[in-house]
Amino acid sequence: xxxxVTILQILDSTLRLATPLLFACLAGLxxxxxxxxxxxxxxxxxxxxxxxxxxxxxxxxxxLGMLAGMAASVVLALxxxxxxxxxxxxxxxxxxxxxxxxxxxxxLIGENWFSLGGxxxxxxxxxxxxxxxxxxxxxxxxxPLLGPIYADLISGxxxxxxxxxxxxxxxxxxxxxxxxxxxxxxxxxxxxxxxTAGVSVVRLRYSAVIICGLLCGLAGAYLATGLAAGFVKxxxxxxxxxxxxxxxxxxxxxxxxxxxxxxxxxLEAIGxxxxxxxxxxxxxxxxxxxxxxxxxxxxxxxxxxxxATPPRAGGSPYVKER
Amino acid sequence: MSRLPKWAxxxxxxxxxxxxxxxxxxxxxxxxxxxxxxxxxxxxxxxxGSAYGWGYTLxxxxxxxxxxxxxxxxxxxxxxxxxxxxxAAIGGLGVALVALSVDWPHWALxxxxxxxGGAVFGAAWAAIPGYLQARRGSHIVITTIMFxxxxxxxxxxxxxxxxxxxxxxxxxxxxFPEGARLPSAYDIAPWLGFRKSAPLNIAFxxxxxxxxxxxxLIWRTRLGYEIRAYGHSEPAAVxxxxxxxxxxxxxxxxxxxxxxxxxxxxxxxxxxRLVIDNVQxxxxxxxxxxxxxxxxxFGVFIAAILFGALYQGGAELEFEMPAVSREMILVIQAxxxxxxxxxxxxIRMPVERLFLKFGKRGA
Numbered sequence: 001x002x003x004x005v006t007i008l009q010i011l012d013s014t015l016r017l018a019t020p021l022l023f024a025c026l027a028g029l030x031x032x033x034x035x036x037x038x039x040x041x042x043x044x045x046x047x048x049x050x051x052x053x054x055x056x057x058x059x060x061x062x063x064l065g066m067l068a069g070m071a072a073s074v075v076l077a078l079x080x081x082x083x084x085x086x087x088x089x090x091x092x093x094x095x096x097x098x099x100x101x102x103x104x105x106x107x108l109i110g111e112n113w114f115s116l117g118g119x120x121x122x123x124x125x126x127x128x129x130x131x132x133x134x135x136x137x138x139x140x141x142x143x144p145l146l147g148p149i150y151a152d153l154i155s156g157x158x159x160x161x162x163x164x165x166x167x168x169x170x171x172x173x174x175x176x177x178x179x180x181x182x183x184x185x186x187x188x189x190x191x192x193x194x195x196t197a198g199v200s201v202v203r204l205r206y207s208a209v210i211i212c213g214l215l216c217g218l219a220g221a222y223l224a225t226g227l228a229a230g231f232v233k234x235x236x237x238x239x240x241x242x243x244x245x246x247x248x249x250x251x252x253x254x255x256x257x258x259x260x261x262x263x264x265x266x267l268e269a270i271g272x273x274x275x276x277x278x279x280x281x282x283x284x285x286x287x288x289x290x291x292x293x294x295x296x297x298x299x300x301x302x303x304x305x306x307x308a309t310p311p312r313a314g315g316s317p318y319v320k321e322r
Numbered sequence: 323m324s325r326l327p328k329w330a331x332x333x334x335x336x337x338x339x340x341x342x343x344x345x346x347x348x349x350x351x352x353x354x355x356x357x358x359x360x361x362x363x364x365x366x367x368x369x370x371g372s373a374y375g376w377g378y379t380l381x382x383x384x385x386x387x388x389x390x391x392x393x394x395x396x397x398x399x400x401x402x403x404x405x406x407x408x409x410a411a412i413g414g415l416g417v418a419l420v421a422l423s424v425d426w427p428h429w430a431l432x433x434x435x436x437x438x439g440g441a442v443f444g445a446a447w448a449a450i451p452g453y454l455q456a457r458r459g460s461h462i463v464i465t466t467i468m469f470x471x472x473x474x475x476x477x478x479x480x481x482x483x484x485x486x487x488x489x490x491x492x493x494x495x496x497x498f499p500e501g502a503r504l505p506s507a508y509d510i511a512p513w514l515g516f517r518k519s520a521p522l523n524i525a526f527x528x529x530x531x532x533x534x535x536x537x538x539l540i541w542r543t544r545l546g547y548e549i550r551a552y553g554h555s556e557p558a559a560v561x562x563x564x565x566x567x568x569x570x571x572x573x574x575x576x577x578x579x580x581x582x583x584x585x586x587x588x589x590x591x592x593x594x595r596l597v598i599d600n601v602q603x604x605x606x607x608x609x610x611x612x613x614x615x616x617x618x619x620f621g622v623f624i625a626a627i628l629f630g631a632l633y634q635g636g637a638e639l640e641f642e643m644p645a646v647s648r649e650m651i652l653v654i655q656a657x658x659x660x661x662x663x664x665x666x667x668x669i670r671m672p673v674e675r676l677f678l679k680f681g682k683r684g685a
Contacts, residue, residue, distance in 0.1 A: 101653060
């Protein structure tokens with residue numbers, strides 16, 4: 001049987017691995033709730049990771065790195081907005097282009113700046129997010145069960161992990177308790193009605209796309225300066241698509257998004273720890289664990305377990321009547 | 323409706339878009355500190371300046387014709403099949419299984435069997451998302467993306483655990499038997515200057531044949547008419563008695579089958595064994611190719627050769643201009659998709675206005 005220490009270690013790494021998924025998933029949530037489908041989460045995360053790591057490496061400040069990452073991600077988000085809102089292009093095709101652009105440009109510029117085969121120099125000290133120890137973590141460690149949980153699982157993460165959890169609350173509040181959120185959701189369901197009410201569809205959708213860019217920026221910054229110590233070519237490694245899967249899995253709701261990201265984080269954590277998993281005498285290969293988020297998403301999409309209904313106006317550009 | 327003459331729609335606008343993509347790529351090269359014109363010269367010379375270059379350019383183009391047709395056929399039914407990558411990977415598996423199943427006496431027997439293997443496997447991988455779209459309303463784009471990842475995990479599992487040669491470390495199948503090796507450009511036409519190393523092989527002719535067959539299917543058969551009708555307007559198609567389920571399934575099966583055929587070129591013709599990542603992004607290049615080729619087989623053919631030249635030229639570029647790495651290809655590809663696909667209206671609207679203005683003056 002697994003002991004408490006092992007379980008805590010797995011859950012601890014679950015939380016770390018879920019954080020980039022969570023940021024990207026909430027980013028997609030804002031965008032898709034406003035009717036802009038975004039399959040470019042992956043690309044935005046990747047450029048953010050690169051610019052965060054390289055700025056942190058050049059300036060020695062992780063915070064400047066984070067800002068640079070967010071800015072780069074917003075630039076791509078604006079390109080997506082330009083294509084899908086202003087020029088009413090195909091949102092899916094724009095997303096595909098953004099992913100390629102990110103894969104290419106990060107390596108091209110990285111090689112030009114650092115000549116390390118697309119990597120950035122290793123980050124250390126103030127150029128990385130350091131673990132934050134919550135108060136009394138050490139004193140309470142001796143309390144049975146709760147002590148280790150508090151000291152090892154809840155305390156000792158980088159600040160962005162906590163920010164990520166707070167973003168879930170903030171997202172829920174903004175979307176479901178503010179006027180802006182109501183309008184944002186309305187524009188994803190029936191933009192015509194929002195327009196009739198005298199609210200600008202274009203402005204709302206651009207705000208959603210920019211929020212999406214900012215959150216993807218945090219996801220990428222965490223990836224390169226929190227989870228890892230520097231940028232490596234293609235380091236997002238499909239996380240943007242897992243986040244997209246989590247978004248569908250959560251049926252476009254913030255709290256479910258948290259559970260979906262934690263679930264997918266847990267799968268990754270278990271997959272990292274065990275090459276093969278034996279449950280009741282059946283050996284489950286690691287590749288199956290890697291594919292599981294995608295399989296689960298297909299099952300959800302097929303409507304066998306509940307029904308995932310996307311925002312109704314998603315993917316279609318809004319044309320004002322003339 | 324379109325206010326443009328046909329030549330402007332199929333040639334002028336794609337050319338302007340391509341030019342814009344090249345200008346922006348040139349700016350990237352300029353930023354890196356190299357001359358874009360010199361880079362362009364190296365790429366063109368490397369891709370089409372010698373028989374050696376053509377041997378690679380047309381090999382890449384063959385892959386892109388298959389994946390480009392795959393995306394194009396689905397586009398006609400107004401579906402965005404982004405899963406060419408996974409379908410081609412599984413198609414490659416089908417090709418490999420056929421090639422390894424028997425000790426083939428001659429390639430002329432192995433080729434038709436492998437064509438069936440690749441097409442059936444590719445089509446099967448596309449059939450599940452197609453079915454889920456037609457019967458359960460699951461969005462085809464999301465399911466095909468998911469199926470790309472599932473395909474890659476499945477292939478890794480099979481190569482590491484099942485198909486690997488016992489005792490070998492490399493996750494790849496055994497080399498195909500002698501009788502399953504396709505004639506290369508050197509075997510067929512050494513008088514054109516192709517060398518033994520050129521990966522171009524007889525699969526190129528198969529790709530050209532597929533272009534013709536797709537053209538016949540889409541514009542010369544009843545089924546093709548139904549696919550196009552469904553793509554233009556689903557309610558109209560339903561009203562005309564065209565069943566959406568049939569059209570979605572047929573379009574996805576043909577689409578996946580075409581992607582699966584890429585294995586004939588890459589797996590059977592070139593690698594002669596199945597390796598991990600046998601597709602290498604060609605499935606995604608198919609999207610750019612179909613967009614540029616306006617989903618017409620002839621356009622796909624031209625665009626595929628253009629992208630083949632881009633891939634071969636990009637490899638030469640990295641060799642001669644080390645500051646510009648191979649990823650430049652991805653940037654150019656991204657910009658082509660962006661300008662010809664997503665930002666198409668940016669050029670189309672002003673061009674339409676110009677035509678209206680001059681059209682009126684002429685009348």
